[in-house]
Structure formats: structure tokens, C-alpha cells
Amino acid sequence: MTYDRLVCANCASPVSEGRCRVCRASRERLQQEEGPFGGLSPVVLISALLVLVAALALLAHQTI
Incomplete structure (x- = not known):
């Protein structure tokens, strides 16, 4: 799953922008799970x- 289309339930902005701490935490977690491909x-x-x-x-x- 990519985070570029996800919307944060906390601040209602795209997760890829990382506006709140919940967005930033989700973005970091998803980036680590992506792997080499x-x-x-x-x-x-x-x-x-x-x-x-x-x-x-x-x-x-x-x-x-």
C-alpha cells in the first residue's frame, strides 16, 4: 500500500504531507515496510x- 493517497483520520490531510504527528508516524511506518521493490x-x-x-x-x- 502506498501512502500518497491515504488521508489521515486525525487531521484530514494527505498522509504524504505529514502535517500532524499521526501522519508522520504512519508515513515512516509505511516507508519502512515498502522494501526494495x-x-x-x-x-x-x-x-x-x-x-x-x-x-x-x-x-x-x-x-x-
């Missing part, structure tokens, strides 16, 4: 996976 969209991840599978198929075809 958290910033990438699912489309980019699927595209990268397809390219990897195609490269492996090509490599396997050349070794036969």
Missing part, C-alpha cells in the same frame, strides 16, 4: 519478470 508499480515488476523469463528462454534455446 515497494516504490515500483506492479506493471514495472511484471514487465521486468517477463523480460527475465524471455531472456532465460532465449538462453535455454541457444544451449540446446
Whole structure:
């Protein structure tokens, strides 16, 4: 989940702006949970996976 569209229940502003302490705490927690691929969209991840599978198929075809 990304925090750029979340609205804080405490101050009713976007969490990404971090206006209150609740927003800032939520933003920090979500940033830590993202991991190395958290910033990438699912489309980019699927595209990268397809390219990897195609490269492996090509490599396997050349070794036969």
C-alpha cells in the first residue's frame, strides 16, 4: 500500500504531507515496510519478470 493517497483520520490531510504527528508516524511506518521493490508499480515488476523469463528462454534455446 502506498501512502500518497491515504488521508489521515486525525487531521484530514494527505498522509504524504505529514502535517500532524499521526501522519508522520504512519508515513515512516509505511516507508519502512515498502522494501526494495515497494516504490515500483506492479506493471514495472511484471514487465521486468517477463523480460527475465524471455531472456532465460532465449538462453535455454541457444544451449540446446
